[in-house]
Amino acid sequence: xxxxxxxxxxxxxxxxxxxxxxxxxxxxxxxxxxxxxxxxxxxxxxxxxxxxxxxxxxxxxxxxxxxxxxxxxxxxxxxxxxxxxxxxxxxxxxxxxxxxxxxxxxxxxxxxxxxxxxxxxxxxxxxxxxxxxxxxxxxxxxxxxxxxxxxxxxxxxxxxxxxxxxxxxxxxxxxxxxxxxxxxxxxxxxxxxxxxxxxxxxxxxxxxxxxxxxxxxxxxxxxxxxxxxxxxxxxxxxxxxxxxxxxxxxxxxxxxxxxxxxxxxxxxxxxxxxxxxxxxxxxxxxxxxxxxxxxxxxxxxxxxxxxxxxxxxxxxxxxxxxxxxxxxxxxxxxxxxxxxxxxxxxxxxxxxxxxxxxxxxxxxxxxxxxxxxxxxxxxxxxxxxxxxxxxxxxxxxxxxxxxxxxxxxxxxxxxxxxxxxxxxxxxxxxxxxxxxxxxxxxxxxxxxxxxxxxxxxxxxxxxxxxxxxxxxxxxxxxxxxxxxxxxxxxxxxxxxxxxxxxxxxxxxxxxxxxxxxxxxxxxxxxxxxxxxxxxxxxxxxxx
Amino acid sequence: xxxxxxxxxxxxxxxxxxxxxxxxxxxxxxxxxxxxxxxxxxxxxxxxxxxxxxxxxxxxxxxxxxxxxxxxxxxxxxxxxxxxxxxxxxxxxxxxxxxxxxxxxxxxxxxxxxxxxxxxxxxxxxxxxxxxxxxxxxxxxxxxxxxxxxxxxxxxxxxxxxxxxxxxxxxxxxxxxxxxxxxxxxxxxxxxxxxxxxxxxxxxxxxxxxxxxxxxxxxxxxxxxxxxxxxxxxxxxxxxxxxxxxxxxxxxxxxxxxxxxxxxxxxxxxxxxxxxxxxxxxxxxxxxxxxxxxxxxxxxxxxxxxxxxxxxxxxx
Numbered sequence: 001x002x003x004x005x006x007x008x009x010x011x012x013x014x015x016x017x018x019x020x021x022x023x024x025x026x027x028x029x030x031x032x033x034x035x036x037x038x039x040x041x042x043x044x045x046x047x048x049x050x051x052x053x054x055x056x057x058x059x060x061x062x063x064x065x066x067x068x069x070x071x072x073x074x075x076x077x078x079x080x081x082x083x084x085x086x087x088x089x090x091x092x093x094x095x096x097x098x099x100x101x102x103x104x105x106x107x108x109x110x111x112x113x114x115x116x117x118x119x120x121x122x123x124x125x126x127x128x129x130x131x132x133x134x135x136x137x138x139x140x141x142x143x144x145x146x147x148x149x150x151x152x153x154x155x156x157x158x159x160x161x162x163x164x165x166x167x168x169x170x171x172x173x174x175x176x177x178x179x180x181x182x183x184x185x186x187x188x189x190x191x192x193x194x195x196x197x198x199x200x201x202x203x204x205x206x207x208x209x210x211x212x213x214x215x216x217x218x219x220x221x222x223x224x225x226x227x228x229x230x231x232x233x234x235x236x237x238x239x240x241x242x243x244x245x246x247x248x249x250x251x252x253x254x255x256x257x258x259x260x261x262x263x264x265x266x267x268x269x270x271x272x273x274x275x276x277x278x279x280x281x282x283x284x285x286x287x288x289x290x291x292x293x294x295x296x297x298x299x300x301x302x303x304x305x306x307x308x309x310x311x312x313x314x315x316x317x318x319x320x321x322x323x324x325x326x327x328x329x330x331x332x333x334x335x336x337x338x339x340x341x342x343x344x345x346x347x348x349x350x351x352x353x354x355x356x357x358x359x360x361x362x363x364x365x366x367x368x369x370x371x372x373x374x375x376x377x378x379x380x381x382x383x384x385x386x387x388x389x390x391x392x393x394x395x396x397x398x399x400x401x402x403x404x405x406x407x408x409x410x411x412x413x414x415x416x417x418x419x420x421x422x423x424x425x426x427x428x429x430x431x432x433x434x435x436x437x438x439x440x441x442x443x444x445x446x447x448x449x450x451x452x453x454x455x456x457x458x459x460x461x462x463x464x465x466x467x468x469x470x471x472x473x474x475x476x477x478x479x480x481x482x483x484x485x486x487x488x489x490x491x492x493x494x495x496x497x498x499x500x501x502x503x504x505x506x507x508x509x510x511x512x513x514x515x516x517x518x519x520x521x522x523x524x525x526x527x528x529x530x531x532x533x534x535x536x537x538x539x540x541x542x543x
Numbered sequence: 544x545x546x547x548x549x550x551x552x553x554x555x556x557x558x559x560x561x562x563x564x565x566x567x568x569x570x571x572x573x574x575x576x577x578x579x580x581x582x583x584x585x586x587x588x589x590x591x592x593x594x595x596x597x598x599x600x601x602x603x604x605x606x607x608x609x610x611x612x613x614x615x616x617x618x619x620x621x622x623x624x625x626x627x628x629x630x631x632x633x634x635x636x637x638x639x640x641x642x643x644x645x646x647x648x649x650x651x652x653x654x655x656x657x658x659x660x661x662x663x664x665x666x667x668x669x670x671x672x673x674x675x676x677x678x679x680x681x682x683x684x685x686x687x688x689x690x691x692x693x694x695x696x697x698x699x700x701x702x703x704x705x706x707x708x709x710x711x712x713x714x715x716x717x718x719x720x721x722x723x724x725x726x727x728x729x730x731x732x733x734x735x736x737x738x739x740x741x742x743x744x745x746x747x748x749x750x751x752x753x754x755x756x757x758x759x760x761x762x763x764x765x766x767x768x769x770x771x772x773x774x775x776x777x778x779x780x781x782x783x784x785x786x787x788x789x790x791x792x793x794x795x796x797x798x799x800x801x802x803x804x805x806x807x808x809x810x811x812x813x814x815x816x817x818x819x820x821x822x823x824x825x826x827x828x829x830x831x832x833x834x835x836x837x838x839x840x841x842x843x844x845x846x847x848x849x850x851x852x853x854x855x856x857x858x859x
Contacts, residue, residue, distance in 0.1 A: 115600030131600075131824055140601035240801050298693045300803035301713040303685070306692060486824075493818045494625040497805070504802040526625055 056387055057096025062380040068124035068367075069110050070103035077426060077434030085434040090401055095387045097380060114142060119374040121381045127180070127365040128479075135482040138179045143370040146178040146382065153379050154386035156393075157181055160443060164188050169476045170363035174541050181385050183367030185443045186360060188471065192449040193359040196322045197251065197465030198343035199329070204230060204317045205341070212464070216255045216285060216346050223294040226317040236295045237316030239302035240504060246320050247273070247282065247503075250356025250470075255348035256281040259356045263535065264473040268543075270535045274499045275528055280516045283506040290507050300504055308332070318343070324429075326458045342461030357467030361474070367440040388442040397442035400435030415451050428452060475535075477542040484534040491527040498526060594618075594829035610826065617830035626814060634810040637796075638788045640724045646784060648728050650777060653739035654765060669740075672733025684798035687726045688713065719804040723795070738780070739773055746772035778856050786843035789835040811835060 071082050079085045083101040092099055102120070104110040107129050114123070123142060130137040137143045151158045161167045164187075169175075171182045186193050204226055205212065213219040226235040238246075246252055247261035253273060259266070261273035261282065273279055289295035296302065296316070308328070310316040314335045321329070326340050345354035369385045371378055387393040399406040399413040406413045419431050429452070432438040438452075453459055480488050502519050505511040511519075563570055589604070595614030596607040610616040621627065652672070659665045675683060690697055691712035698709065712718045750768045759767065793812035800808035815831045818824065843858075851857040 111600050115603060131598075136599075140599055142601065240803070298711045298714055300801045301688070301692065301711040303688055303692075305685075305689075306694075489818065489824065490620050490624070497626065497809075497817070500802045501805050508803070 056094060056390065056392060058380060058383055059096065061096070061098070062377060063098045063100070064122060064377065064381055064384060065120040066099050066101045066122040066124060067110060067113060067118075067120040068101060068103055069107055069129075070105055071433075073430070073433035077430045078424070079434050082434075086401055086404070087396065087435055087437060090396055091387065091393070094392055094396065095384050097384045099384070119372050121371070121375040121377065122385065123370040123372060124183070124367055125370070127182075127368045132482050132485055133479060134173055134179050135479075136485075137370060138173070138177070139482070141373040143179040144373055144375070144378070146181070146371065147176070149378065149382055150178055150181075153382040154181065154389075156389040156391075157386045160185065160389050164362070166362045166471070166476055169543055170361060172477070172542070173479065175543075180368040180370040181382075182363040183369065183388070183442065184364040184440045186362055186364075187443070187446070188362050189468070190446055190449075191462055191466040192444070192446060193362070194357060194462055194466040195360070196245065196320065196358050197249070197345075197461065198246070198318055199311075199321045199325060199340045199461065200318045200343050201311075201314070202339035202341045203337060204232075212341055213343055214346065215348060215350055215352075216252070218350075219343070219346050220289070220294070223289065223318065224292075227292075227294060230317075232315055232317060234296040234310050234316040236289060236318045237302070237307050237310040238296065238299055238320050239304065239307055240300050242307075242320040243286070243299065243503070243507070244500065245358075249345070249358040250354070251320075251345045251358075252285065253278070253282050254345055254352070254354040254356065258282065259473045263475055263478065264356070265475050265539065266473065268540075270475065270532060270539050272528070272532060272535075274503070275520065275523055275532070277520075280513060283503065283516070284513055286507045287509055287513060291509060295507075297508075300508070323453060323458050323462060326461055327455055330455070330457070340457055340461070342464030344464045345467055353469065354467050356470045356473055357465055359466070359470060361476075388437070394442055394445065397437035398445045398448040400432060405431065405435040412447070420454075475539055475543070477539075478535070479538060479542055480534060481538040481541055484538065488531065488534045491531050495523060495526050495528060495531060498523065591829060591833050593826050594833045596826055598826045598829075607826075617827045618834065620827065621831050621834065624814075626809065629806070630809055630811045630814045633807060634789060634791050634812075636807075637720055637723060637791050637810060640720055641727055642784060642788070644724055645728050645731070646781065649732050649735035650739055650773075652732055653736040653743060654769060656736065656740065657743050657769070658761070658765075669733060669736075673737070674733070675730045676734035680794050681798060683726075683730060684795060687722065687799065691722055713799065713801065713804060716804050716807045719800065719807045723799065723808070727795075739776060742773040742776040743769065774854070775856055778850055778854060779858060782843060782846045782850060782858055785846040786839050788842055789838045 068082065074080065074082045074085055077085065081103050082088055083103060088099075088101065099122075102113070104113050107125070110123075110125060110129065111131075119142070127134060130140075130142065134143065138145065146154075150161075161171060166188050167182075167185060171178060171180070173179050200212070200222070205222065208222065208225040208229060210218070210222055210225065213222050223235040226232050250258070250260035250264075250273075253260055256278040258273050258276055258278040259271070261279060263270060263272050265271065286295060290297060296310070298306070307316070307319055308325075311319050311329050312332045312334055314333075319325075329340060330338055345357045347354050371381055375381055388397050395402075395413060399415065400419070402408070402413075404416070405419050406415050408414070415428070419428050419435075422428075422431060429438055432452070450459070453462075502511065506513060506516070506519075593604055593607065594617060595610055596604075597610050597616075598604070598607045602608075612619055656665055656668065659668070678686075689695055692698070693709050693711045695711070697712065698706075702709075712722055746769060750772070751764055754764050754768050789811065791810045791812055793810070793816045796808055796810055796813050797816065800813070811831060815828050818827060847857045847859065
């Protein structure tokens with residue numbers, strides 16, 4: 001399962017993207033004392049007056065220690081660990097700070113190191129890597145409050161946070177404290193925050209003389225056409241967790257007035273879609289697809305490999321996939337021609353706006369930096385991490401190393417053939433994780449994402465999936481308050497299991513939909529109302 | 544052991560001294576082993592105390608505060624869980640099925656291998672049979688998923704035999720335990736038979752000769768010479784196996800189960816995994832671990848008692 005989680009996070013990482021330097025606050029003053037190090041020119045060019053900028057390199061040959069869980073990405077990019085990667089070396093070189101990085105094998109090992117008194121200057125981990133979450137981390141002295149330090153020592157990071165309220169809300173605790181620095185950020189309006197959705201075979205749409213489905217009925221009609229006219233065995237081929245994803249993304253819920261099957265908020269009130277009456281209609285729709293053998297009846301036990309194989313052989317017409325699947329399926333296809341198009345969140349009537357779709361949060365949970373009480377040089381540590389949001393660091397983390405992974409072409413950083421056609425067969429993403437910081441570490445530039453997805457089909461799919469208005473339903477900061485976390489975990493673990501199991505049983509018809517009310521009342525007895533109450537209290541505290 | 548102790552008690556120390564002088568080197572060799580057990584088996588036992596505490600990495604094992612309900616909060620939380628009865632039931636069912644069907648197979652396999660006279664063939668069979676043991680569990684499980692999938696060879700063979708259904712085997716709740724058990728036998732049969740094979744080689748050849756003179760055929764020899772010869776080993780392993788009834792590992796189940804089969808597949812360890820490890824709640828995991836160990840411990844004692852009474856053999 002640990003491996004599953006790793007594979008999952010990898011898939012996640014593979015599919016993640018980046019974004020636009022659109023907000024005015026995002027452009028920063030150029031690096032001033034950059035003479036000794038090869039810091040490239042800032043990406044946005046113009047400096048914003050009034051935005052203070054750090055000076056790099058930091059004088060005084062400072063040294064720091066850092067703990068960060070060993071990332072599998074390093075090995076995939078050809079380096080034994082992140083400490084030896086070109087990116088980490090360049091980060092130290094360009095900041096003038098020497099950092100001794102230790103990489104425990106997993107989160108448990110990281111916690112063990114901390115509990116045995118082996119506390120570094122900087123801890124890099126997921127936002128909630130610590131049992132009890134970020135507030136507990138602060139209570140235990142592993143994360144000092146940075147609120148008054150960031151504007152001074154991390155001016156670039158601070159300017160970025162100030163450029164959008166969603167950033168600020170996401171990184172703060174109880175609307176007051178900055179217990180850590182978020183690492184992996186994406187501009188709010190970037191479509192590259194979206195990286196998964198429905199994928200359909202264009203040839204089959206053409207053969208049936210259909211447009212890309214927009215409504216639930218068109219989607220159904222397409223699947224029926226694939227089954228009856230084209231006689232394909234698995235019109236809609238997915239695995240179980242993809243159904244979970246598509247319902248959480250709200251791709252099948254808008255038509256029934258439901259935002260998502262997962263958590264969402266309307267006017268500040270927290271809801272859970274799977275606990276709403278309208279959820280029954282969503283299940284009924286899927287149950288119909290299942291009964292008519294439009295939805296692959298093997299979906300509960302299907303694996304990614306099985307789904308991919310069905311798509312590549314042409315036996316399936318629609319699946320749910322990530323951006324990376326477009327390239328993988330197209331290149332592995334056994335039939336020609338082979339083209340995929342994205343289908344967006346489905347609605348009831350043509351012309352309706354979908355309410356929700358997939359997108360990553362603007363500040364992801366990955367690679368937050370925390371500074372424990374033991375940190376012997378807080379200023380240098382904060383400045384060192386801030387470099388990633390400074391112009392030079394932003395280029396380093398997005399494009400890697402000049403002359404190796406990118407070159408300036410007409411003043412624009414452009415990936416080189418070393419990345420695009422690597423002689424040793426490493427993929428673009430694998431290289432950008434060791435030369436750059438793909439999917440962690442900094443604000444991702446939209447320009448980079450465009451270069452990262454060379455296929456027009458990938459970018460088109462993203463445009464189809466992206467629902468601009470979705471953010472108004474999002475719980476921007478969904479951290480559970482620590483005083484409730486035990487109770488919440490105890491209730492939620494069981495409830496989450498029950499929701500997942502019931503979903504499959506309703507879809508396959510093992511539990512008839514007439515028992516939906518019983519399902520709701522079971523959730524009630526399991527403590528669903530209390531869960532929502534805790535979510536609501538925590539939401540009100542943090543948003 | 545008890546008798547020896549009683550007789551030697553007054554002079555134990557002096558005897559030990561004498562023995563130490565004579566066999567000092569042997570004691571020295573044993574030292575690292577003792578140190579290993581002391582450090583890695585006994586010392587961590589004190590850590591089990593976190594089952595009664597709210598463990599915090601900052602405060603350490605002894606500095607962490609005691610849990611609510613006189614330290615029993617984590618146990619109560621486990622017993623009160625919606626899924627408590629289900630995970631305990633599934634753990635016992637999966638374990639017992641594995642015991643009933645999985646335990647005798649390596650013995651039968653060892654017995655039949657023992658009858659093979661062609662040593663080259665014997666070695667090949669042995670190597671092939673314990674190969675799955677060395678394959679990473681993740682790979683084994685994806686193999687199982689492929690074999691039992693809608694296009695897997697198992698369903699294809701069944702269809703040739705006239706079975707109409709095309710659904711993957713793991714799409715059916717009731718097939719989870721059989722798939723889990725049979726694949727477990729396939730994985731471990733070869734490996735587990737090694738210990739029986741070595742026990743078999745220790746059976747006195749003269750007994751076979753005597754049996755043959757008495758007119759015993761192969762089957763009779765097996766029943767009256769071979770089996771009694773390895774009975775001690777069988778009972779020892781059986782008692783040990785009973786001592787792990789409550790421990791069904793989470794890795795293989797997590798790799799094989801899905802929301803549909805969970806009804807039959809969710810066991811204590813997978814439940815703890817979702818609840819304790821994913822959320823970093825070590826105290827909760829320890830509480831459940833301790834609960835399991837207590838039951839396992841009791842089962843070993845009972846099994847040993849029964850075995851002593853019935854067959855006169857036991858671990859102690």
